[in-house]
Amino acid sequence: xxxxxxxxxxxxxxxxxxxxxxxxxxxxxxxxxxxxxxxxxxxxxxxxxxxxxxxxxxxxxxxxxxxxxxxxxxxxxxxxxxxxxxxxxxxxxxxxxxxxxxx
Amino acid sequence: xxxxxxxxxxxxxxxxxxxxxxxxxxxxxxxxxxxxxxxxxxxxxxxxxxxxxxxxxxxxxxxxxxxxxxxxxxxxxxxxxxxxxxxxxxxxxxxxxxxxxxxxxxxxxxxxxxxxxxxxxxxxxxxxxxxxxxxxxxxxxxxxxxxxxxxxxxxxxxxxxxxxxxxxxxxxxxxxxxxxxxxxxxxxxxxxxxxxxxxxxxxxxxxxxxxxxxxxxxxxxxxxxxxxxxxxxxxxxxxxxxxxxxxxxxxxxxxxxxxxxxxxxxxxxxxxxxxxxxxxxxxxxxxxxxxxxxxxxxxxxxxxxxxxxxxxxxxxxxxxxxxxxxxxxxxxxxxxxxxxxxxxxxxxxxxxxxxxxxxxxxxxxxxxxxxxxxxxxxxxxxxxxxxxxxxxxxxxxxxxxxxxxxxxxxxxxxxxxxxxxxxxxxxxxxxxxxxxxxxxxxxxxxxxxxxxxxxxxxxxxxxxxxxxxxxxxxxxxxxxxxxxxxxxxxxxxxxxxxxxxxxxxxxxxxxxxxxxxxxxxxxxxxxxxxxxxxxxxxxxxxxxxxxxxxxxxxxxxxxxxxxxxxxxxxxxxxxxxxxxxxxxxxxxxxxxxxxxxxxxxxxxxxxxxxxxxxxxxxxxxxxxxxxxxxxxxxxxxxxxxxxxxxxxxxxxxxxxxxxxxxxxxxxxxxxxxxxxxxx
Numbered sequence: 001x002x003x004x005x006x007x008x009x010x011x012x013x014x015x016x017x018x019x020x021x022x023x024x025x026x027x028x029x030x031x032x033x034x035x036x037x038x039x040x041x042x043x044x045x046x047x048x049x050x051x052x053x054x055x056x057x058x059x060x061x062x063x064x065x066x067x068x069x070x071x072x073x074x075x076x077x078x079x080x081x082x083x084x085x086x087x088x089x090x091x092x093x094x095x096x097x098x099x100x101x102x103x
Numbered sequence: 104x105x106x107x108x109x110x111x112x113x114x115x116x117x118x119x120x121x122x123x124x125x126x127x128x129x130x131x132x133x134x135x136x137x138x139x140x141x142x143x144x145x146x147x148x149x150x151x152x153x154x155x156x157x158x159x160x161x162x163x164x165x166x167x168x169x170x171x172x173x174x175x176x177x178x179x180x181x182x183x184x185x186x187x188x189x190x191x192x193x194x195x196x197x198x199x200x201x202x203x204x205x206x207x208x209x210x211x212x213x214x215x216x217x218x219x220x221x222x223x224x225x226x227x228x229x230x231x232x233x234x235x236x237x238x239x240x241x242x243x244x245x246x247x248x249x250x251x252x253x254x255x256x257x258x259x260x261x262x263x264x265x266x267x268x269x270x271x272x273x274x275x276x277x278x279x280x281x282x283x284x285x286x287x288x289x290x291x292x293x294x295x296x297x298x299x300x301x302x303x304x305x306x307x308x309x310x311x312x313x314x315x316x317x318x319x320x321x322x323x324x325x326x327x328x329x330x331x332x333x334x335x336x337x338x339x340x341x342x343x344x345x346x347x348x349x350x351x352x353x354x355x356x357x358x359x360x361x362x363x364x365x366x367x368x369x370x371x372x373x374x375x376x377x378x379x380x381x382x383x384x385x386x387x388x389x390x391x392x393x394x395x396x397x398x399x400x401x402x403x404x405x406x407x408x409x410x411x412x413x414x415x416x417x418x419x420x421x422x423x424x425x426x427x428x429x430x431x432x433x434x435x436x437x438x439x440x441x442x443x444x445x446x447x448x449x450x451x452x453x454x455x456x457x458x459x460x461x462x463x464x465x466x467x468x469x470x471x472x473x474x475x476x477x478x479x480x481x482x483x484x485x486x487x488x489x490x491x492x493x494x495x496x497x498x499x500x501x502x503x504x505x506x507x508x509x510x511x512x513x514x515x516x517x518x519x520x521x522x523x524x525x526x527x528x529x530x531x532x533x534x535x536x537x538x539x540x541x542x543x544x545x546x547x548x549x550x551x552x553x554x555x556x557x558x559x560x561x562x563x564x565x566x567x568x569x570x571x572x573x574x575x576x577x578x579x580x581x582x583x584x585x586x587x588x589x590x591x592x593x594x595x596x597x598x599x600x601x602x603x604x605x606x607x608x609x610x611x612x613x614x615x616x617x618x619x620x621x622x623x624x625x626x627x628x629x630x631x632x633x634x635x636x637x638x639x640x641x642x643x644x645x646x647x648x649x650x651x652x653x654x655x656x657x658x659x660x661x662x663x664x665x666x667x668x669x670x671x672x673x674x675x676x677x678x679x680x681x682x683x684x685x686x687x688x689x690x691x692x693x694x695x696x697x698x699x700x701x702x703x704x705x706x707x708x709x710x711x712x713x714x715x716x717x718x719x720x721x722x723x724x725x726x727x728x729x730x731x732x733x734x735x736x737x738x739x740x741x742x743x744x745x746x747x748x749x750x751x752x753x754x755x756x757x758x759x760x761x762x763x764x765x766x767x768x769x770x771x772x773x774x775x776x777x778x779x780x781x782x
Contacts, residue, residue: 025761034757095757102755 010051018044029094104155114145115231126220134220135210146199186240194237204600209353211596229255242301260350269349276343283333290326310376320380331367348411352456361445368425390430394521397423401528406698433510434638440503447491450604454485457593473545484605491608493530494674499611512659530677538685
């Protein structure tokens with residue numbers, strides 16, 4: 001028998017995804033991977049929105065997700081193009097190599 | 104005609120602008136002719152104003168002509184306005200009159216100078232400023248002219264600025280004048296603060312009405328006197344005037360003898376009601392400053408060998424007489440002496456310029472002598488000037504000096520004694536100058552010739568032809584070969600002003616003859632009648648024409664004949680003494696080094712400024728670098744060091760930033776959830 005999927009499970013999944021993203025951001029140096037981690041955290045937040053929208057019966061949560069997705073798409077375009085151009089200039093560069101703005 | 108008073112400064116302004124734009128094109132002598140014509144037109148306008156005023160009743164002779172509102176700021180409303188009254192009209196007449204004569208003279212004197220048109224540019228600017236100074240109906244317009252003449256004086260003293268001494272003489276004049284100028288500025292602030300206006304009319308009327316407190320009046324009068332001391336070269340600020348002789352001689356005649364230096368006296372007379380309302384020590388201070396300056400400068404003049412330096416110290420001395428007159432309340436006598444002094448001192452300066460010109464830039468009287476036959480017109484006019492300044496009747500200087508001495512005795516015997524001793528000294532040093540220059544033995548023969556040749560050769564060798572011409576406005580053709588040196592008479596453009604001024608020096612006294620039995624009543628005190636509304640506000644019309652009413656009843660007034668006899672005797676004693684020493688060689692000349700060095704006053708200032716003064720300035724500079732700069736730099740260093748430490752936080756490692764953000768989020772959430780209990 002399959003138990004009904006509780007909204008709280010989604011929240012737990014979102015928390016796990018967010019943690020994976022956060023840890024990945026902190027420990028990986030490849031800019032592309034770090035970018036993917038950020039996306040992971042972003043989508044964890046999206047998942048939280050949807051789960052809570054269902055739990056609270058409020059459509060606003062789902063609406064917000066659409067906005068987030070649109071913004072995220074734009075952000076990916078910009079972010080990826082930056083990363084590509086960085087890697088073109090310095091092949092194999094890690095995030096720690098990009099420390100020109102240090103004080 | 105009075106409404107057209109703006110024509111008087113307009114003409115020199117037009118001349119100034121014309122030469123400013125086209126001076127180089129006009130060149131010599133057209134620039135000089137333009138400048139002279141403009142000042143002459145200005146003089147014509149001044150004459151027109153004079154006759155317009157003359158045709159009015161005495162009470163209607165004061166009028167303010169407002170051109171435009173100059174400084175309208177809140178309560179302070181200053182108009183560009185001219186005050187036309189007998190005093191400003193008198194000043195205008197002799198400023199533009201003598202000014203045009205000296206312009207004419209300069210056309211001859213500056214012949215061949217490479218900066219010919221620039222000279223007339225400055226000269227016209229000077230006349231413009233001087234007319235503004237005289238005409239101003241408030242302190243600010245006067246101050247505009249006051250600073251203008253100071254600037255022109257600076258330009259013209261250092262006119263031949265390639266020589267170090269000339270440039271520093273200009274600076275000296277400028278800096279010394281600034282000391283006085285700050286007094287004038289403070290006086291303006293004080294007047295505005297006290298009566299809310301800096302108009303002469305308002306100030307004088309409130310002084311007469313008694314609404315001006317004695318303390319304010321004292322402050323205004325004393326501060327303006329400080330300005331006058333600077334401008335009119337009185338002790339202790341006289342030092343710039345003797346050095347100002349570095350300028351071309353017409354400048355010395357116009358600015359440093361006849362007009363600009365009398366501005367201080369004019370200002371004092373202009374505010375005489377305020378002076379009357381001031382505490383008693385102010386007039387006393389003015390009188391003693393004048394008297395002591397007169398005596399002091401006369402002693403220095405005894406031992407000078409530079410023909411122009413003698414006249415410079417003599418000017419300081421005569422200005423002292425004018426302040427003596429102002430201090431004793433003899434305002435008419437001060438103006439009278441100012442006018443006669445302008446005549447004879449301009450004459451003497453122009454005469455000395457003619458001598459210098461004829462001697463090919465020799466200014467040392469020890470290298471002159473026996474010039475009478477070679478320069479008859481210069482010498483005769485110079486002799487007239489000498490008799491006038493020495494106080495020999497009936498020349499102009501006698502009458503004015505006598506009137507000042509009369510008032511001095513009425514005030515205090517001490518002032519009179521100083522005045523009379525100065526008169527003896529004046530007669531003595533002027534006689535010495537005349538004898539050394541025009542009579543005695545010839546001392547310019549081979550000696551001057553050798554030096555002249557050496558000088559010419561030196562400048563030729565330097566290849567510095569421009570400087571040679573700048574130094575010698577004398578026509579080149581008269582130099583001839585190195586072997587022949589002969590002083591020569593000056594060209595007619597230079598002699599004409601001399602003759603006119605000599606004429607004025609002879610008859611100038613008739614404008615203010617004293618009330619003596621032998622002089623017809625109608626001819627007495629013309630100047631007093633004319634200036635009456637300006638200088639004696641309080642008296643009724645029946646008192647007019649008496650003039651000396653203020654000192655009526657004193658011993659001096661009752662014994663005027665005796666005073667005249669004493670004055671004439673003193674003049675003759677001085678002349679005879681100098682004649683005996685310098686012409687007849689009956690005694691060794693008394694010329695102590697102390698006098699020649701000007702009582703070491705200049706050296707003392709130099710020493711003081713060089714030693715304790717220098718140390719003081721160094722101390723101030725030290726304070727500035729250490730304390731003031733230290734504080735400023737300390738703040739900057741503190742900020743920079745702190746920033747250096749703080750900026751290390753920015754490591755540039757992206758992951759570190761992310762970690763810090765993460766920790767920050769956790770901490771904030773912890774704060775809100777656990778401690779604040781939200782959620």
